[in-house]
Amino acid sequence: MMGNEEADDLHESREEMESLVLDEPSNGRSSASATVPDHHDPLLSSSSSSFSDRHNPNSSLNAFLDPPSYAEAIFTSFDPSSNGHETPQLSSNSNPRSSDYLYISISDPQKEQELSNSLVPGGTTFYTYLITTRTNLLEFGGPGSEFSVRRRFKDVVTLSDRLSESYRGFFIPLRPDKSVVESQVMAKQEFLEQRRASLEKYLRSLAAHPVIRRSEELRLFLEVKGKLPLAKSIDVASRVLDGAARLPRQLLGEEGMDVNAKGGRDLLRLFKELRQSMSTDWGGVKPLVVEEDKGFLERKERLAEFEQQLSNMSLQAESLVKAQQDIGETMGELGLAFVKLTKFETEEVLFESQNARAADMKNVATAAVKASRLYRELNAQTVKHLDKLHDYLGIFLAVGNAFSDRSSALLTVQTLSSELATLHARIEKLEAASSKIFGGDRSRMRKIEELKESIRVTEEAKTCAEREYEQIKENNRSELERLDKERHDDFMSMLRGFVVNQAGYAEKMANVWEKLAEETSGYAKDGS
Amino acid sequence: MIATQRSVSGSSQSPRSPSSQPYLSVSVTDPVKLGNGVQAYISYRVITKTNLPEYQGPEKIVIRRYSDFVWLRDRLFEKYKGIFIPPLPEKSAVEKFRFSAEFIEMRRQALDIFVNRIASHHELQQSEDLRTFLQADEEDVQSKVSDVVLGKEKPVEESNPEYEKLKHYIFELENHLAEAQKHAYRLVKRHRELGQSLSDFGKAVKLLGACEGNSLGKAFSELGTKSETLSVKLQKEAHQLLMNFEEPLKDYVRAVQSIKATIAERANAFRRQCELAETTKLKEINLNKLTLMRSDKVGEAEIEYQELKAESEEATRMFEMIVRLMNEEIVRFQEQKTLDMGIAFHEFAKGQARLANGIANAWRSLIPKLEACSSSS
Numbered sequence: 001m002m003g004n005e006e007a008d009d010l011h012e013s014r015e016e017m018e019s020l021v022l023d024e025p026s027n028g029r030s031s032a033s034a035t036v037p038d039h040h041d042p043l044l045s046s047s048s049s050s051f052s053d054r055h056n057p058n059s060s061l062n063a064f065l066d067p068p069s070y071a072e073a074i075f076t077s078f079d080p081s082s083n084g085h086e087t088p089q090l091s092s093n094s095n096p097r098s099s100d101y102l103y104i105s106i107s108d109p110q111k112e113q114e115l116s117n118s119l120v121p122g123g124t125t126f127y128t129y130l131i132t133t134r135t136n137l138l139e140f141g142g143p144g145s146e147f148s149v150r151r152r153f154k155d156v157v158t159l160s161d162r163l164s165e166s167y168r169g170f171f172i173p174l175r176p177d178k179s180v181v182e183s184q185v186m187a188k189q190e191f192l193e194q195r196r197a198s199l200e201k202y203l204r205s206l207a208a209h210p211v212i213r214r215s216e217e218l219r220l221f222l223e224v225k226g227k228l229p230l231a232k233s234i235d236v237a238s239r240v241l242d243g244a245a246r247l248p249r250q251l252l253g254e255e256g257m258d259v260n261a262k263g264g265r266d267l268l269r270l271f272k273e274l275r276q277s278m279s280t281d282w283g284g285v286k287p288l289v290v291e292e293d294k295g296f297l298e299r300k301e302r303l304a305e306f307e308q309q310l311s312n313m314s315l316q317a318e319s320l321v322k323a324q325q326d327i328g329e330t331m332g333e334l335g336l337a338f339v340k341l342t343k344f345e346t347e348e349v350l351f352e353s354q355n356a357r358a359a360d361m362k363n364v365a366t367a368a369v370k371a372s373r374l375y376r377e378l379n380a381q382t383v384k385h386l387d388k389l390h391d392y393l394g395i396f397l398a399v400g401n402a403f404s405d406r407s408s409a410l411l412t413v414q415t416l417s418s419e420l421a422t423l424h425a426r427i428e429k430l431e432a433a434s435s436k437i438f439g440g441d442r443s444r445m446r447k448i449e450e451l452k453e454s455i456r457v458t459e460e461a462k463t464c465a466e467r468e469y470e471q472i473k474e475n476n477r478s479e480l481e482r483l484d485k486e487r488h489d490d491f492m493s494m495l496r497g498f499v500v501n502q503a504g505y506a507e508k509m510a511n512v513w514e515k516l517a518e519e520t521s522g523y524a525k526d527g528s
Numbered sequence: 529m530i531a532t533q534r535s536v537s538g539s540s541q542s543p544r545s546p547s548s549q550p551y552l553s554v555s556v557t558d559p560v561k562l563g564n565g566v567q568a569y570i571s572y573r574v575i576t577k578t579n580l581p582e583y584q585g586p587e588k589i590v591i592r593r594y595s596d597f598v599w600l601r602d603r604l605f606e607k608y609k610g611i612f613i614p615p616l617p618e619k620s621a622v623e624k625f626r627f628s629a630e631f632i633e634m635r636r637q638a639l640d641i642f643v644n645r646i647a648s649h650h651e652l653q654q655s656e657d658l659r660t661f662l663q664a665d666e667e668d669v670q671s672k673v674s675d676v677v678l679g680k681e682k683p684v685e686e687s688n689p690e691y692e693k694l695k696h697y698i699f700e701l702e703n704h705l706a707e708a709q710k711h712a713y714r715l716v717k718r719h720r721e722l723g724q725s726l727s728d729f730g731k732a733v734k735l736l737g738a739c740e741g742n743s744l745g746k747a748f749s750e751l752g753t754k755s756e757t758l759s760v761k762l763q764k765e766a767h768q769l770l771m772n773f774e775e776p777l778k779d780y781v782r783a784v785q786s787i788k789a790t791i792a793e794r795a796n797a798f799r800r801q802c803e804l805a806e807t808t809k810l811k812e813i814n815l816n817k818l819t820l821m822r823s824d825k826v827g828e829a830e831i832e833y834q835e836l837k838a839e840s841e842e843a844t845r846m847f848e849m850i851v852r853l854m855n856e857e858i859v860r861f862q863e864q865k866t867l868d869m870g871i872a873f874h875e876f877a878k879g880q881a882r883l884a885n886g887i888a889n890a891w892r893s894l895i896p897k898l899e900a901c902s903s904s905s
Contacts, residue, residue, distance in 0.1 A: 320729045340704055507884070510884035
């Protein structure tokens, strides 16, 4: 199909039919090759990739070049069979095991007024985005559901915080930055588009995570119209002291907000006290988190090494992309210079030989401009392939968080253990002491009873914390397994895509140059 | 040597066979750095092989330096007005670059071409200065460095529309060529830069592969190695591009600049001719006046008038010769350039095709290896 479309968000590349109008002196518009009027010179257009050309040639110069043919069309170097995890931007975000899909798209940023803020005249404004979901997951109401909600960025922050609390130990994708500076500095439209795109990518990566996609938090976020029914956080104490998020409901009541039960209040008090004792301890000896799992430690180290090399490779990849861009641009400039020369040699013919030279230069110009376009397309694809590196750097940040969850949980267990030991020691001391003071017994007995109660509560807390810790360890393990497999698949696919891309475009360029070599073969010595 | 030159003159050409046909073959070889510090310079061996009677013998070797070539060029420029003297490579301004192997080789080649073009030009090859240059022992050659002033277009009063068109063409041509050459040079640099970044990329990929033990690691390491291989190809091609594409373009630019110098000469000659014609006319009028007045200054005036008239005729002849030669030369020049550039374009195309095919093959060969890695995981 012919059109003037540029490669868009989809990884599949479209044909870039930027045709140049052929205006030979002998024939008029050539109708044999169906040319579409040129709306922008290939060296002028801004592609959807982040590189823009700096040229501004006279479009009448296009008249000297032949339009590109079908044979030079872009091909796709992306695996159509790649799994959903690799390409979160793919329209069908499907789990390879079943046919479940959860497709999210974000659009239509709109300005809204903040109602409650009455200090500022006119109120403050913020932007909301329309989030549309299409899914057949059962949690969302069965096959073929489609629904939309409006959310603002703050809501996304809430969602992200809540997920971090609820899914400790998992590799949860990181949400986009708040970008306070950018929002002031960038042009409004540009900023909104950037934010829209990053939010979309984030939500899609959540939808791609096998566990997170089924979370209640995500469902509420995507489905419930109106105000987001998620509190900013469960409670302060549990945010500081890990492990409280998954406390049995009978202790904490509903979703963390209702703390009627006495046991729940006691626990909260306990954790608050623990928090205080912990913070005062920072000044003294910091409790050591002793990770006993050697296997885990080894894995962690290897991952750290991988991450570092990945970061380095990502840097070099950026350089490579820049170098490819540069050579493409220079080739284009060279082509343009020859276009001008061709025009010059045909404008006023004083000598016979000019015609031959003009013809030669036109061929060179054509080849150079074609090569320049090919470089540009090659690079746009390269960027998309190597983007995976950046994605993984993000994933490693999520891994870091998950490992932190683990050490925090372990710290809690160990802290509670030592607290228990302290309590037991105090009881022992009290029980051993005989009462010499009249009436002292009663207060001593009362103290012992209080301590025993504390021990009971603490033991329960410790059991909870241990359960939490084990859960997190398991989450870490299953996630690491998932990461290893996906990492392997993703990188293999990335490498393959990169190589196929390079080979394909190199072949196209070879064709362009071979054609020019043939056209100039008359000048070759010894018929080389 | 005439046989291997790209710019073989279309006009009378001495064939290579040494026996009966007259031939003059020159080569500039063996650049050697002499002198110390600021005084350092490069000397070349200039080997002349000939059977022409005007020359001292079948073979002569002399040592010359760049400023000697400049001297030759200046002498020819003085004596053969109207003829396009082949251009010289420029003096390099950058100190560091002056003794780089690449620069020396490029200059040697350009000087070789320079001398051979002179030797194969039917007029210039008969120059006595050429003979001096090729044969005189070192002490005899006067090394005089003089820069030919290629000025902006001096106001010319020739009202010849054809000639105006030609001048405009030449001046515009220089601009366009210079731009093309500038981009060609940049393209060389880009090739080098891409090569460098491919090399760095390859190293980084290999390091990443070393972290992985399994098939993925192997895949990375294969890719990294390939990347480094391609880096080498790119560096090679950069060099080819410089020699076979950028340099001919630069040469073309220099040639056009040389024509501009001739244009300036023609303008001078024209002006001189006009001035003399004017003065002669005045003298004639004066003479007639004196004759009518029967002045005793008539004799003197007559002599002066005759002298002036001769000079004027000489100037006219000179101008006409320049015009004639120029017209011949320009046709020859144009045809020569078409040939030169055609070859350069062909080499450019071949080089790029070679590079692209090399790259394609290298990456293609990697694909089955990658498939093997992924299936064996």
